[in-house]
Amino acid sequence: MKFGILQFPGSCDEVDALDAARRVGDAELIWHAERDLKGCDAIVVPGGFSYGDYLRAGAIARFSRVMESVIAFASEGGLVLGICNGFQVLCEARLLPGALLPNANLRFTFRQVDLEVLQADTSFTCACALGERLSIPAKHSWGRYYADERTLSDMDAAGQIVLAYAAGENFNGSLRDIAGVRNEAGNVFGLMPHPEHAVSELLGGSTGGLKIFQSMRMAVEGVHA
Amino acid sequence: MRARVLIRPKAGILDPQGVAVERALPALGFAGAANVHVGRLVELDVEDPTQLEPMCERLLANPLVEDYEVQLLDGSS
Numbered sequence: 001m002k003f004g005i006l007q008f009p010g011s012c013d014e015v016d017a018l019d020a021a022r023r024v025g026d027a028e029l030i031w032h033a034e035r036d037l038k039g040c041d042a043i044v045v046p047g048g049f050s051y052g053d054y055l056r057a058g059a060i061a062r063f064s065r066v067m068e069s070v071i072a073f074a075s076e077g078g079l080v081l082g083i084c085n086g087f088q089v090l091c092e093a094r095l096l097p098g099a100l101l102p103n104a105n106l107r108f109t110f111r112q113v114d115l116e117v118l119q120a121d122t123s124f125t126c127a128c129a130l131g132e133r134l135s136i137p138a139k140h141s142w143g144r145y146y147a148d149e150r151t152l153s154d155m156d157a158a159g160q161i162v163l164a165y166a167a168g169e170n171f172n173g174s175l176r177d178i179a180g181v182r183n184e185a186g187n188v189f190g191l192m193p194h195p196e197h198a199v200s201e202l203l204g205g206s207t208g209g210l211k212i213f214q215s216m217r218m219a220v221e222g223v224h225a
Numbered sequence: 226m227r228a229r230v231l232i233r234p235k236a237g238i239l240d241p242q243g244v245a246v247e248r249a250l251p252a253l254g255f256a257g258a259a260n261v262h263v264g265r266l267v268e269l270d271v272e273d274p275t276q277l278e279p280m281c282e283r284l285l286a287n288p289l290v291e292d293y294e295v296q297l298l299d300g301s302s
Contacts, residue, residue: 063284098289099290101239102242104241
């Protein structure tokens with residue numbers, strides 16, 4: 001099982017994502033100007049400020065060369081995880097529904113948040129129990145999840161709302177407390193908090209984030225049907 | 226041809242920048258300002274103005290959350 005971690009100019013969490021992925025499998029970085037996904041079984045679009053977040057967060061990265069390959073990979077069913085800026089890139093690329101808007105408090109906010117697992121039968125949460133709480137840090141200024149009401153209802157009915165901020169934890173004003181969503185097919189997932197920063201008790205105070213990477217490994221290896 | 230694109234948050238979507246500005250104005254003694262919204266302005270020279278709308282749809286704006294308005298400017302460069 002090999003993870004490919006994208007690296008854009010302005011990415012800043014790709015090394016932690018690489019470390020997190022290597023705790024459950026092989027992993028290597030893929031530079032944004034590459035087209036070759038190097039035979040990876042899953043792709044991680046990491047956090048940071050790709051292309052300086054010019055125009056809108058993720059708006060430029062979405063047209064990068066590597067993203068053309070990622071979009072093709074996703075359309076063939078390949079697993080794609082977007083974290084923070086990566087989530088924004090996947091929304092801009094329309095691989096995920098909705099958009100991320102400036103936090104309601106207009107501030108860059110960095111805090112540990114509790115997330116509730118609303119769907120435990122996905123390729124990204126199958127190592128979690130339904131209703132389990134994951135303690136994961138979040139750090140962003142554009143994390144307010146938005147989609148129109150009809151889209152939200154459809155997503156809810158289809159089980160696409162995978163992670164929610166637990167009661168009292170929704171600091172950015174996301175609609176329906178949404179922290180992480182999947183696409184209809186279930187092979188693309190994005191979340192604003194950073195699972196790659198919560199893989200070691202010593203450094204993150206929690207290993208809740210590791211379960212996202214473990215889930216992906218289980219999905220790729222067919223442990224999760 | 227010189228063109229100007231105005232990009233605004235869609236009506237009904239919380240615009241915290243607009244709210245912050247609206248709250249700041251009375252503190253400076255400007256009373257009576259309401260419904261403040263903050264958007265973006267893109268100005269550009271284009272050879273083919275029919276490309277402006279697809280540019281907006283694909284890159285300049287995010288049509289899910291933003292409205293855009295294209296203006297063609299007279300006296301173009």
